[in-house]
Amino acid sequence: MAVHVVKYGDTLWAISKRYNVSVENIVAANGLPSPSGIVPGLALYIPERKHLNRGYRIKPGDTLWSVSRRYGTTVDQILAANPGVEASALVTGRVIEIPSPYKKQVTTLGFILPRADGTITPNLAEAAPSLSYAAIVAYTFTEQGTAIAQAEDRPIITSCRQLNVNPLLMIRNIQNGTFNGPLVGTVLGNTQYRRNLASSVASFVRQKNYAGVSVDFEYVPPANRGDFVLFLRELKAAIAPKLLHVNIHAKTSDQPQNPITGGHDYRAIGQVADLVAVMTIEYGYVGGPPNPITPVDWMEQVLIYSVSRIPPGKIQAAMPLYSYDWALPSNKVTSRAVLAAQNLAISKGVTIKFSAAQATPWYRYSENNIQHIVWFEDIRSIIAKYRLMDSYDLAGMTYWHLALSFPQNWLFVRNNLLVIK
Structure with a gap:
C-alpha cells in the first residue's frame, strides 16, 4: 500500500501516473467528490497489492530469529x-x-443504529467484509430491570446474517436520550431487578436469534462497581454459550471513586467478558475545547493500562468514524462523518494540517465570519491506530458508527487485516 500526501501543484492525474493506479481507483478509494477535488495536506490511500508491514513490540527473551519464525520472514x-x-x-x-506475508487476525465490531423509517444504511454492505460482529443499538431497560426495544431491529438482524456478520443485541442505560447513571445504579443495586435484566435480555437474544450481547452501561455509580460485575456474570450464564461483549470507559489508571470511570473494574470485567471494548474515543468531546477524538499518544497510555488488567487477546480498541467541528470561540460542536469532514476541507479549499505527536489531521476554515477548527481521521491516523492494536496484540477494533462513511478505513481493513468471521 502507499499513502500520498498532496502537495501544492499536485493533480490526481500526476499522482495516478506516479503510482500506476487509475484516477478512478484513487477517487473511489478515498471518496473524493471529483477528480479535481484535492487540497494540500490531503492524505490519499493509493490502492496497491502490497500490504502494510506488521508492527511488533520486542519482549524479554526475543531474538530476531524467533520473531522472524513467528511472522514467516527472515532476519535479513x-x-x-x-x-x-x-x-x-x-x-x-x-x-x-x-x-x-501474514496479516494480523482481528475480531471487529461495528455499531449500527436502526432508522426510524426501517431502512438500513447502505454502509453496512460496504463494511460487512470487515466486520466480525455488528452491535445493534436498540435496547434499554426500565427501573425494574425489564429490557425494552426502542426500535425495530429484525430487518438489521436479517441483513447481518445475510452479509455474514454476527448480530449482537446492544443494551444501554439510556433514558430520555441520554445515559442515566442513577437508572443503572438502581437496577444493579437490587438483586431482583438485576437478575430480571439479565433474564429479559437473554429472552430477547433467544427470541430474535442474536449471536450475543454488547453491554454499554455508562456512568455506572462507583458504589455499584461490584454489582456490575455480578450482573455480567449472571448475563453470561443466561445467554451461554453466546458471546458477551462489554464496552468500558477509557482510563489510564484506576480511580474507584471517579463518577465516570470508577464503576468499571477492568480486571474483574476482563475475567467475565469474552470481549472488552475500551472506548478510546472522546478525548476531544462535545462541550470541551478543540482536540483530536482519538489522539494516538493518549490511546497508547490507555492501552498500556488496559493490557495490565485485561488479557490483550480480549481487548478491542475503538476507532471513530466521525469528526468534530468546533465553532470558535463558543466551542459549539458539529459532528460529521470522517468522509464529510475530508470533503468539507476540499470544498472550502483549505490546507489540511497533521499533528505528528497525536497522529491526527485537522484544519481551519471560516464561515459567516466565524472561525472553525476540525479534527478528523485519515489513512495516516488509522494506520497509527492499527499499528498500536498490532503491537499490543489486541483482539481488534470497534467502529462508531456504521452510518458514517469512511471508505479509506474499510479498504485498509480489507487489504491489510484478516477479519475473523
Whole structure:
C-alpha cells in the first residue's frame, strides 16, 4: 500500500501516473467528490497489492530469529526494514517493522443504529467484509430491570446474517436520550431487578436469534462497581454459550471513586467478558475545547493500562468514524462523518494540517465570519491506530458508527487485516 500526501501543484492525474493506479481507483478509494477535488495536506490511500508491514513490540527473551519464525520472514528482511536495529542488542518495548506475508487476525465490531423509517444504511454492505460482529443499538431497560426495544431491529438482524456478520443485541442505560447513571445504579443495586435484566435480555437474544450481547452501561455509580460485575456474570450464564461483549470507559489508571470511570473494574470485567471494548474515543468531546477524538499518544497510555488488567487477546480498541467541528470561540460542536469532514476541507479549499505527536489531521476554515477548527481521521491516523492494536496484540477494533462513511478505513481493513468471521 502507499499513502500520498498532496502537495501544492499536485493533480490526481500526476499522482495516478506516479503510482500506476487509475484516477478512478484513487477517487473511489478515498471518496473524493471529483477528480479535481484535492487540497494540500490531503492524505490519499493509493490502492496497491502490497500490504502494510506488521508492527511488533520486542519482549524479554526475543531474538530476531524467533520473531522472524513467528511472522514467516527472515532476519535479513527485518534488519533491512529497521535501520539502526542490531540483532545482538534488542531493546525491550521497542516496536519494529516486520515485513510479513501474514496479516494480523482481528475480531471487529461495528455499531449500527436502526432508522426510524426501517431502512438500513447502505454502509453496512460496504463494511460487512470487515466486520466480525455488528452491535445493534436498540435496547434499554426500565427501573425494574425489564429490557425494552426502542426500535425495530429484525430487518438489521436479517441483513447481518445475510452479509455474514454476527448480530449482537446492544443494551444501554439510556433514558430520555441520554445515559442515566442513577437508572443503572438502581437496577444493579437490587438483586431482583438485576437478575430480571439479565433474564429479559437473554429472552430477547433467544427470541430474535442474536449471536450475543454488547453491554454499554455508562456512568455506572462507583458504589455499584461490584454489582456490575455480578450482573455480567449472571448475563453470561443466561445467554451461554453466546458471546458477551462489554464496552468500558477509557482510563489510564484506576480511580474507584471517579463518577465516570470508577464503576468499571477492568480486571474483574476482563475475567467475565469474552470481549472488552475500551472506548478510546472522546478525548476531544462535545462541550470541551478543540482536540483530536482519538489522539494516538493518549490511546497508547490507555492501552498500556488496559493490557495490565485485561488479557490483550480480549481487548478491542475503538476507532471513530466521525469528526468534530468546533465553532470558535463558543466551542459549539458539529459532528460529521470522517468522509464529510475530508470533503468539507476540499470544498472550502483549505490546507489540511497533521499533528505528528497525536497522529491526527485537522484544519481551519471560516464561515459567516466565524472561525472553525476540525479534527478528523485519515489513512495516516488509522494506520497509527492499527499499528498500536498490532503491537499490543489486541483482539481488534470497534467502529462508531456504521452510518458514517469512511471508505479509506474499510479498504485498509480489507487489504491489510484478516477479519475473523
